[in-house]
Amino acid sequence: MSSESGMTSARTWLGVQPRARGGTFLNQLRSFAVAAWLGWQIESNWADVFLFAVYSVTKPIAGAAILVIMYSVITRGDFDSPLFAYIYLGNAFYTYVGSVMGGISWTIIDDRERYKMLKYVYVSPIRPPVYLIGRGVARFLAGTMSVLVTIVAGVLFLHLPLVLGDVNWPMFLAALGVGVAMLAMLGLLLAGVVMLTAHHMFLIGEAVAGALFLFSGAVFPLDVLPAWLRPIGFAMPLTYWLELLRRSLVQGVAQAYPTLSRFSDAQLFGILIALTALFTVVALVVFRWCDHQARERGLIDRVSNY
Amino acid sequence: MATASRAGPRSVLETKRMGARAGLGVSLRVFLQTVAARAYPRLVAQQRERSWMFFDVFLPMIGVSAYVFVYRAIGAPEAYVGFVVIGGAMTAFWMNVLWAMSSQLYWEKEQGNLALYIMSPASLMGILLGMALGGMTATTLRAVAIMLLGGLIFHVPFAVVSVPALLGTFVLAMAALYGMGMMTASLFLLFGREAWHLSNLAQEPVYLLSGFYFPVKTLNFWVALAASMIPLTLGLDALRQLVFPAGAAFGFLSVTIELGILAGLAVVFLIGSHFLLQHMERVAIREGRITESRR
Numbered sequence: 001m002s003s004e005s006g007m008t009s010a011r012t013w014l015g016v017q018p019r020a021r022g023g024t025f026l027n028q029l030r031s032f033a034v035a036a037w038l039g040w041q042i043e044s045n046w047a048d049v050f051l052f053a054v055y056s057v058t059k060p061i062a063g064a065a066i067l068v069i070m071y072s073v074i075t076r077g078d079f080d081s082p083l084f085a086y087i088y089l090g091n092a093f094y095t096y097v098g099s100v101m102g103g104i105s106w107t108i109i110d111d112r113e114r115y116k117m118l119k120y121v122y123v124s125p126i127r128p129p130v131y132l133i134g135r136g137v138a139r140f141l142a143g144t145m146s147v148l149v150t151i152v153a154g155v156l157f158l159h160l161p162l163v164l165g166d167v168n169w170p171m172f173l174a175a176l177g178v179g180v181a182m183l184a185m186l187g188l189l190l191a192g193v194v195m196l197t198a199h200h201m202f203l204i205g206e207a208v209a210g211a212l213f214l215f216s217g218a219v220f221p222l223d224v225l226p227a228w229l230r231p232i233g234f235a236m237p238l239t240y241w242l243e244l245l246r247r248s249l250v251q252g253v254a255q256a257y258p259t260l261s262r263f264s265d266a267q268l269f270g271i272l273i274a275l276t277a278l279f280t281v282v283a284l285v286v287f288r289w290c291d292h293q294a295r296e297r298g299l300i301d302r303v304s305n306y
Numbered sequence: 307m308a309t310a311s312r313a314g315p316r317s318v319l320e321t322k323r324m325g326a327r328a329g330l331g332v333s334l335r336v337f338l339q340t341v342a343a344r345a346y347p348r349l350v351a352q353q354r355e356r357s358w359m360f361f362d363v364f365l366p367m368i369g370v371s372a373y374v375f376v377y378r379a380i381g382a383p384e385a386y387v388g389f390v391v392i393g394g395a396m397t398a399f400w401m402n403v404l405w406a407m408s409s410q411l412y413w414e415k416e417q418g419n420l421a422l423y424i425m426s427p428a429s430l431m432g433i434l435l436g437m438a439l440g441g442m443t444a445t446t447l448r449a450v451a452i453m454l455l456g457g458l459i460f461h462v463p464f465a466v467v468s469v470p471a472l473l474g475t476f477v478l479a480m481a482a483l484y485g486m487g488m489m490t491a492s493l494f495l496l497f498g499r500e501a502w503h504l505s506n507l508a509q510e511p512v513y514l515l516s517g518f519y520f521p522v523k524t525l526n527f528w529v530a531l532a533a534s535m536i537p538l539t540l541g542l543d544a545l546r547q548l549v550f551p552a553g554a555a556f557g558f559l560s561v562t563i564e565l566g567i568l569a570g571l572a573v574v575f576l577i578g579s580h581f582l583l584q585h586m587e588r589v590a591i592r593e594g595r596i597t598e599s600r601r
Contacts, residue, residue: 046500055507062510066519067376073524074382083380203361210368219372220379 031126035134039103042110043138053145060095060146061153067091067219068158079159082256083221088160089246089253090218092150096183097212097238099143102205104136104187108194109202112302119301128291129284132191133184140180162249171265172248175272179241182276189283192290198304212238221257237275240268340432341439348406348440352447362398363451370394370456373519385552386520388463391456392549393518395449396542399483400512402445404505407487410437412494412501420495421596430583434491438484465551471561472548478568479541485575486537492579492586496595512536517543521556530558537571540564 044052067087075081111118121131154160190205197204213219215229216238222230233239243260246253247268254261260268294300352359373390411430414420423433457464466472494501515533516522522530522543533539544564547553558564590596 046503055503058507059510062514066510066514069514069524070373070376070382070386070520071380073520074377074380074386087376087379203358203365206365207361207368210365210372214368214372214375220375224375224379 027125028127028130031130032134032137035126035131036137039107039135039138040141043142056142057146057149060092060150064088064091064150064153080161082250082253084158085161085250085253086221086246086257087219088154088158089151089249090242092147092154093179093242093245094213094218095143095146095150096140096180097209099139099146100136100180100183101187101190102209103139103143104132104184105190105194105205107132107135108191112195112300113304116301116303122295122300129188129287132188136184136187160250161252166251168248171269172245175241175244175248175269178269178272178276179237179245182237182241182272182279185276185280185283188287189279192283192287195290195294195299198302212236215239216242217259218242222259223257235275237272237279240272240275244268244272336427337429337432340428341436343428344433344436345440345443346436348437348444352444359448359451362448363455366394366397366448366452367455367459369397370452371459374456374460383552384463385550385556387460388550389521389546389556390519391453391460391462392546393513393542394456395452396538396545397513397518398445398449398452399442399480400509400516400518400538402441403483403487404508406441407434407437407484408490409494409501409505410434411491412497415495415596424587424591424596430492430587431488431580434488434579434583438488442480442484463551464549467548471565472545475541475544475548475561475565475568478565478572479537479544481572482537482568482575483541485572485579488579489575489582492583495586495590496593512538515539521546521558523556523558534558534567535571537568537575540568544568 046052047055071084071087072079075084078084108118111121122128151160151162155162186208190208194204215225215233216236217225217233218238222233222239225233240260243254243263244265247265263271370390370393373394374387377386377390411420414423423430456462497504513519515525515529516536516539517525517530517533518538522533522539525533530539540559541564543558544561547557547561559567
């Protein structure tokens with residue numbers, strides 16, 4: 001790809017020629033919907049509906065079961081403790097990290113290496129971020145199914161103290177919405193980085209998801225981490241997101257651990273929104289830069305065969 | 307087209323039979339060369355991209371650390387920390403068997419190598435054995451690194467009861483595990499794009515059933531017994547009994563019985579893989595699955 005055409009592509013991507021790039025809102029919405037449909041077909045049409053449903057819930061249920069067994073062995077089945085709700089809900093909602101964040105960044109690998117379609121996506125009149133986020137919708141839906149099944153199983157079989165009438169629904173829905181948007185932005189950021197890498201593309205998403213799992217206090221209170229590692233957890237939006245979800249669903253979880261108990265719900269929301277805004281800006285800038293680099297260096301159609 | 311597909315398998319199988327008629331010495335030499343040739347890239351690949359070594363140790367360490375902190379949050383005895391570390395180290399082998407053994411023939415098909423394997427005088431058994439030996443060697447290094455690192459970070463008190471028993475357990479567990487990998491690899495000959503999903507599906511459930519992060523004895527006896535079909539279940543249980551002072555108290559069966567079962571599984575899986583591979587190869591050739599690419 002020549003430098004001139006690369007510049008043109010970058011300008012187009014930036015929206016200087018919105019019409020040529022399908023830049024109207026309606027067109028973008030259409031691109032988003034088609035990408036979401038395509039993502040759903042790729043995710044689900046390798047099996048019949050029943051097998052796909054079993055596949056979608058088996059992994060998260062097994063992951064939750066590992067934690068449940070670990071917990072029940074040590075506490076002799078004390079499922080009424082707030083710690084159980086803390087661990088169980090944190091693990092359940094962490095499913096979204098893999099499905100939304102991982103799903104969006106994985107699209108680059110899938111489309112470039114496996115289906116070899118990324119170059120065609122790039123020459124079509126759609127904006128790559130819109131397409132990528134659209135592709136993440138399918139995994140979001142599958143993730144939602146897993147989260148629901150995991151939580152219902154917890155309520156039915158493990159005395160998870162979740163009472164629908166006591167749930168703070170506005171806070172839950174608002175936190176979920178902000179959190180999913182934040183994860184989509186993190187996914188976009190990773191997608192940009194993956195676009196520039198060949199040998200480590202499979203590992204980047206896993207490494208980031210693993211690090212977030214460890215440092216965000218998803219399955220244990222941050223106080224358990226060594227003191228010098230805790231600031232990493234406090235800098236992550238995921239920490240506040242999971243705390244808000246837990247607080248909105250189960251009363252008393254927040255008060256059980258000192259880590260974030262000094263923050264009110266409004267303060268947690270404020271921090272979450274501020275960090276989400278920050279990560280959104282960073283994600284857009286990084287993706288834009290990576291996208292430009294990938295065009296300039298001819299990496300859009302690179303196939304590494306790894 | 308139909309004629310060609312009927313003629314194809316015959317000619318390929320005839321070629322293989324010609325190889326077999328070449329004499330035992332030649333066949334054995336070709337087999338050993340195949341094993342060495344397929345093990346070689348597995349070992350060399352470790353040197354080509356050294357940063358992978360870092361990720362291969364770093365990623366399981368993240369999971370190990372998270373589970374250790376969960377145990378610490380719920381006030382578990384320190385023995386459980388050791389169980390998690392050794393379980394985390396053994397995940398490397400399961401991942402290797404799953405992604406680089408069982409589903410390997412599917413990847414080879416996707417990249418167009420499988421047809422070349424089938425046409426060549428090399429046996430698929432030799433190719434899989436080479437992959438197993440190369441993969442096992444490389445994975446052992448990672449597993450040892452995870453154990454040492456986990457031991458150092460979390461102060462795990464290793465106390466080996468018997469080194470020969472430990473080595474024997476490890477060898478038997480690996481023979482059975484990679485034998486199972488070779489057997490399941492033949493099934494993947496028939497899979498299309500569902501192969502990726504099936505491999506993906508076999509991670510967490512196996513971590514759960516095999517007791518990677520808790521003693522398998524914790525499960526219901528019959529569930530644990532059924533899970534013993536996966537060699538890592540008993541291998542891991544025996545290793546824990548031999549490596550930790552408190553391990554025997556958490557053991558599912560005695561080490562001697564577990565070693566006996568592992569030896570039986572190794573024999574069954576290796577023989578089973580030989581016959582299943584031959585059968586699946588014939589089926590795959592007949593049904594034209596060797597070169598198909600359903601994405």
